[in-house]
Amino acid sequence: MQHRYERVYVETERHRISGFLTLPADGYRSRLSDFLNSADRDFISLTDCTVELIGREGPGTAHGFIAVSRQHIVLAIPHGEGGLRPIDLTMLCLAGLGLVGWAIVDEPVVATMFVVVADAIGLGLMVPKTVRDPQSETLSTFVLASVSGVLGAIAVGRLDQALLLYPVYYALGNGVLATIIWTARRRSPPSARTVAHA
Secondary structure (H helix, E strand, O other): OOEEEEEEEEEOOOEEEEEEEEEEOOOOOOOHHHHHOOOOOOEEEEEEEEEEEOOOOOOOEEEEEEEEEHHHOOEEEEOOOOOOOHHHHHHHHHHHHHHHHHHHOOOHHHHHHHHHHHHHHHHHHHHHHHHHOHHHOOHHHHHHHHHHHHHHHHHHOOOOHHHHHHHHHHHHHHHHHHHHHHHHHHHOOHHHHHOOOO
16 A cells, blocks of 8 residues: 655644644545544644644754654644646746736637637636545536526527527536536545545
């Protein structure tokens, strides 16, 4: 099984602890909340830790390993990865160009195509996180958005490319994302589907 290391911040009533939690790369127990909600674990093991006493000034103490009792944890937060990867920055720039194109073009169909491209890039940026953590997205939102796109296309009442372009895209884009969420949730174990995300 492949593992990853996630930096976490944990507080008890008396201590602040920052360290690395070893998690499976994906699937069952791949989130901090899975460890916190696991009934078969009394302690959470952290490595490369800094422990500070709450209410005391000064630097904390460094420890290679520490086991923290689950019942004493009052706060647990994963440190995010943060930052922009080059692909994220490239896609954001392309989306920005799509919005600029929409603003300067006088032809409605071309302007709508620019909007579709910008929005599709935004959806594309959501896909990796959605696949990795499908519980972080609300399935009903994307299902209802897709249905509204279908209803918008039906409301046009005729085959007019200029009027159908955006509602058809909206139905398809949100429908694809809803399918990704549903599929990813079906692959996750039952306990991961019912546990609240921390």
